[in-house]
Amino acid sequence: MEFKHTVPVQLRFNDVDGLGHVNNSVYFSFYDLGKTEYFKTINGGVLPTEVDIVVAHAEVDFIMPVFLTDEIAVQTMVSEIGNKSFELMQRIIDTKHNIVKCRCKTVMVGFDFKNNCSKPISDTWRNAISAFEGVKF
DSSP states (O other), rough: OOOOOEEEEEEOOOOOOBOOOOOGHHHHHHHHHHHHHHHHTTTTTTTSSOOOEEEEEEEEEEOOOOOOOOOEEEEEEEOOOOOOSEEEEEEEEETTTTTEEEEEEEEEEEEEEETTEEEOOOOHHHOOOOOOOTTOO
């Protein structure tokens, strides 16, 4: 599968640590931006009013440092959908040199906030993701 969703990221002075590169904790804010924009895109340009998914697991591979002068973007895609969860793949790329700087895999779980328990991924999410990705999940 290919990444069909890309969001440019504006680096800020306070993203950089004492070693001169973007601090590893900042990457998660980039990935959150990518998630938000991805969900907005697959939902017709607006964020869903009822959120029924949560992050259950996230793992990151830091491949190369990002520096303040880099031009970067976050790319997002859903690689698979199960009954109660789906896997979100993301990466930070250097757009000037087309180099992958970091990768992230996040497991999102359907969640019933009223009853405080997991639940199946809704057909609304499944259909919107399938339509955007061009894959039947």
